[in-house]
Every structure is written in structure tokens, then in C-alpha cells.
Amino acid sequence: MSNTAIRYLTMLRMVPRYPRTITTGELSQRLEEQGYSVTMRSIQRDLEKLSVEFPLMVDESSRPHQWSFDRETTMDIIPALDLPAALTFELAQAYLKPLLPPRALSHLKPHFDEAHRTLLRERNPLGQWPNHVRVINRGLGGQRPAIDADVLETVTEALLREYKCQLTYQARKWPEPEAITVHPLGLIFRDPNVYLIGTIDGREGIRQLVLHRATTGELLEEPVDRPEDFDLDFYIHSGAMGILKSDKPVYLKLRCDKPALNHLIESPLGFDQITTEIDEDTFEIAVTVGDTQDLRWWLTAQALHCDILEPVWLKEEIANTLQQGLARTRQTLVE
Template identity: 85%
Template sequence: MSNTAVRYLTMLRMVPRHPKSITTTELAGRLEEQGFSVTMRSIQRDLEKLSADFPLLVDEESRPYRWSFDRNATMDIIPALDLPAALTFELAKAYLSPMLPPRALSHLKPHFDEAHRTLLREKNPLGQWPDRVRVINRGLGGERPAIDADVLETVTEALLREYKCRLVYQARSWKAPEEIVVHPFGLIFRDPNVYLIGIIEGREGIRQLVLHRATSGELVEEQPDRPEDFDLDLYVRSGAMGILHSDSPVYLKLRCDKPSLNHLIESPLGFDQITNEIDDKTFEIAVTVGDTQDLRWWLTAQAVHCDILEPDWLREEIETTLTRGLDRTQQAKAQ
């Protein structure tokens, strides 16, 4: 392939999708970094030539000109999507559609459309995939709170570029919204909410900011103070996302009914879980878990299917909760 052709492909990859754009000056700088020495006039001529075959847009009112791809441009530049890649996009669409706001999904729409066209074009049974797959979350399935699209875009860009971000945020315990600067560490999608994990400038401790409580966002082009030893997986495993009752882990031992709780064998509660088959009707598990409210909710819900063997204090706590619930039910029935 000629050097000019390689430069054309490199340049096309640098042009963002509308409404974002890039100037010929910025393109010249990025091409220089890639080893292409070319004038802005040559770049302008190249883009004008390429726009005859590619859906490129130009804002001629700005100086220098700003270029972008049409928002709805298809992704049919070589290499074309193959069937496995197309199916992957279909799966991503099915899973992400309930989780992200429409504007966030709009960035992926051309990929989704091209994937669907690929499946149909190949006359493959996978083309019927969208009609045969649904994503259902466990639980009552309440409506997800709406997240401001600008906030989500700001937060994701801050994470990817390792910048701080400024948010107008209303915590549940705050009397009014406050403008805060966040040093972001990661995003956690925990149905039905999306949490930004990080620290708030001027305040202590790692925070979990629920994104739907932020009303505006702005990128702060400064490096965040992120602890070198912070690990998002370890943070989740610590039980921090489950409303911690204490920082001490719980050694949990349960006797479980088959087949009601067989899923615990296939999906362990923790990486150190040990499972022992007792007989055809029961099995026991021993595992270390976080001391969380989620643990209590789950044990309460599964009380008819498992016995808490250890620890004694947690068994007594769940017993008290169940007794109070039964008393309330009987009182309501008597009224």
C-alpha cells in the first residue's frame, strides 16, 4: 500500500463523529506524531477528496475548518464486520439498552445497525437474534433513574483520559445541590443505578456517587489523585457496594436445600467458597463475604431454603427480623 493511502486511512481514523470535530491544525499535529509530515493545505485537499466517497462533514465558518463524520455514518470501512463480531454487537445492544441513556447509546447506533445488516446480508439464522433474545434483571425490575447524558459523557471521558471532573451533585443527605470536584477511580453498574467511585476534593474517604443525582458535568483537565494500590475488583469484593455494616468480613456457613439453592454451587458467593454435598436433599457451603445489608436481605429472603450454621450472631439477627415481620403480618391480618 502506498504511503499516501496509509496516510488517508490514518487521517480518517482521527476524524470523530459529529457533533465532535477536529481542525486541520489538530490533524496536522496528530499526523506528525504518526510520522507523516504534511501541510495543512494538503490535509484540506485530502479531506475534500475523501469527502466524495466518505460521509465527512465540514464546518467552513470556523478557521481553520473543522471536520467530522456524519453522526449516522455506517461503519463499512474495511475490514467489514464478520458474523462473530456482528453477533457480539447484537448482544451488547440487548444488554446495554436498558442500562444507558439514549444519547450514550446513539454513539454506538451505527455499529449496531451495521451488525444487524451483516447478519441479514449473510442470510444467517442469527439475523433473527434480536427477536429471540431478551435481557431480564433479577428482582422487581423497577424503572431505572434517568442519568443526564452530559454527566455520563463527562464522567466516562474523565476516566478514560485520567482527568478530574466537576459535577453539580445532590446527595441524599445534603440540603441542596453542591458543586464538587471529583477524582474518579471507576464506574460500577449495579442495577438499577450507575455509581462513580472516587474521592471528592477537600473531603476524606472513597465515595460512591449515584450518577442520576448529578445535574451537570464538566471535565477538569488535571490529573486525579488516585491511590496506586486501589483496585476496583478488590473494592467490590470488600462488600463496599452492599451497604457495609462493618469493615470486618463474615465467615458464613450455610446448610442449603436442593434444588432451590443449587445455583450457589454454580455461582459461588465468594472466591474461597467450599461446597460439601451432604445428601440428595442438602449441601453445605462455607465462604467469606462482606458484612453488608445485601447479605441480610438475601438470608432473610432464603430463610425457607437454608439454615445459618455460622456465625451465631447473624443467625439470631435474621431470626429477629423474621419474627418482627411475622408479627407485623399477623397484626395487619387482625385489623
């Protein structure tokens, strides 16, 4: 392949999809960084020539001209999308569609469409995969809160570039929305919500911001002040996402029924879980978990199939919750 052809391919890869754009000056600078010394006039001629074969768009009303690819285009540049890659896109679409707003997904739509065409085109059992697979989320399946697409784009760009962002945010306990400056540290998708983890100027500690409560977002080109000891995985496993009741971990010991709770053997509650077979109907587990509200909800729901052996204070708390629930149910029956 000639050096010119390689330069053409390199340049095409630098042109973003609409609504993002790039100028000939920016292309010249980036090509220079790649070892190609080309004048802006030559780049302009190259783009005009390539636009005959590729879906390139130019905004001639601006100076300098702004170039981009058509929003709906798919690029048929080798390597072509193969079956495993097409299948991956199909599965990604199935998982992401319930989580992200339509405009956020629209950036991937051309790839999803191409993947679907590839699977239909190929005479291969994988081509029928979408007809045999469904994604079902656990829980009651209630409608997910809508997230403003501009807010999500602002937050994701701020995370990737490690910049601050400003959000108009309405916390549950705040009397009215406030403009806050956020230092984004991570994004967590926890059905049914999307959480921005970060710090807020003027407030202490790591915060969880539920994105559907933000109505506007603006990227601030100022570097994030990131705590040196912050680790997103450690933050999650500390129990912070389960509504912490205290910072102290809980050493939990349960006696569980088979087969109702066999999934605990396959999917341990924690890294240090120890499982002991008692008999053909029972097993015990010992594990360190976060002291969270989620833990209490789970223990309450599983009361029919497990006994809390330790700690005693948690056993008493769950028993009290169940007694109150039973009393309320009986009162309703009487009425």
C-alpha cells in the same frame, strides 16, 4: 497499496464523528507523529477530495475549519463487519440499552444499525439470533432512574483521561445540591443504578456517587489524585457495594436445601467457598463474605431454604427480622 492511499486511510481514522471535530492543524500534527510529513494545505485538499466519497462534514464558519464524520454514518472500510462481530454488537445493544441514556447510546447507533443490517443480509442461522434472545434483569424490573447524558459523558471522559471533574450533586442526606470536585476511580453498573467511585475534595474516604443524582458535569483538566492502594476489583469484593455494616468480613456457614439453592454450587458466594454434600436433599457451604446489608436481605429471603449455622449473632439477627416481619403481617391480617 500506495503510500498515499495508506495516508488517506490513516487520516480518515483520525477524523471523529460529529459533534466532535478536528482541524487540519491537528491532523497535520497527528500525521507527523505517524511518520507522514504533509502540509495543512495538502490535508485540506485531501479532505475535500475524500468528502466526495465519504460522509465528511466541514464547519466553514470557524477558523480553522472543523472536520468530522456525519453522526449517523457507518464506515465501509475493510475489514467489513462479519457475523460474529455483528452478533456481538446486537448483544451489546441489548445489555446496554436499559443502562445508558439515549444520547450516550447514540454514539454507537451507526454500529448497531450496521450490525442489524449485516445479520439480516446474511443467509446464516446467526442472522435470526435477535429473534431468539432476550435480556431480562433480575429483580422487580422497576424503572431505572434517568442519568443526565452530559454528566455521563463528562464522567467517562474524566475516567479515561484520569482527570478530575466537577459535579452538581444531591446526596440523599444533603439539604440541597452542592458543587463537588471528584477524583474518579471507577464506574460500576449495579442494577438499577450507575455508581461513580472516587474521592471528593474536602471529604475523606472512597465515595459512591449515584449518577442519577448529579445534574451537571464539567471536566477539569487536572490529574486525579489516585490512592496508591486502590483496586476496583478488590473494592467490589470487599463488600463495599453491598452497603457495608462493618469492615470486618463474616465467616458464613449455611446448611442449604436441594434443589432450591443448587445455584450456590454453580455460582459460589466467595472465592474461598467450600461445599460439602450432606445427603441427597442437603449440602453445606462455608465461605467468607462481606458484612453487608445485601447479605442480610439475601439470608432473609432464603430463610425457607437455608439454616445459618455460623455466626450465631447473625442467625439471631435474621431470626429477629423475620419475627418482626411476621408480627407485622399478622397485625395487618387482624385489622
